[in-house]
């Protein structure tokens with residue numbers, strides 16, 4: 001699904017950026033342009049990025065539950 005309409009950035013693009021080491025919304029903006037237009041996508045994009053990074057940081061469900 002499109003998260004940033006202004007720059008055509010999807011949730012999959014955000015997950016791929018997280019997998020490639022993107023660690024912040026600022027870095028995501030530098031990579032994709034997301035958030036640099038109207039700005040309404042920032043909070044949702046941050047949620048997706050944090051979720052994607054959390055999955056990567058806690059690959060086993062038991063560790064995610066303990067966090």
Ligand code: FES
Nearest residue numbers: 004006037038041
């Ligand atoms: S929807 Fe992302 S900058 Fe406008």
